[in-house]
Amino acid sequence: MQPLTYIQGYPERVLSQVRTLIETDRLGDYLQRRYPDRHEVQSDKALYAYVAERKQTYLRNAPGIDKVLYDAKLDVVHRTLGLHTAVSRIHGGRLKAKKEIRVASVFREAAPEFLEMIVVHELAHLKELDHNKAFYQLCEHMQPDYHQVELDLRLFLTWRALGAGKTAP
Secondary structure, eight states: OOOGGTTTTSOHHHHHHHHHHHHTHHHHHHHHHOOOOOOOOHHEEEEEHHHHHHHHHHHSSSSOOOEEETTTTOOTTTSSSHHHHHHHHEEEEEEEEEEEEEGGGGGGGHHHHHHHHHHHHHHHHHOOOSSSSHHHHHHHHTTTTTTHHHHHHHHHHHHTTTTTSSSSO
């Protein structure tokens, strides 16, 4: 069996359950039952509006976001699921920082909960740069089932990596 790259940091108890789902060819069924729908946020413009709405709801005082887009070049193994950057440029005599959020294109066809989880994660980085306790508390505030959805999203990526996920569940 291939290594469980996307969930390797989880406890052995969880890994064992995942191996069983894979061996019995039930991982896709599990994902389909839990996440039967696909989101409708397909364009970069729609993604920007989606992110801006969540930012307005949960992080009104956080710095603004200049750019939001789906990025086909993001490698979900090495660059995680999304990317937030602050690009600094000298503009005249000032240093101007632009904040960007990029979401891996593979999530264009994902469940709405998965897109929300990625957006929540990247928005939380506007307030907390590190993955610390405050960061995860903020994620849970914005998406109460954040940790379960993150695990399931990693299971979705595992399912796709196994070749079964050519079409989303």
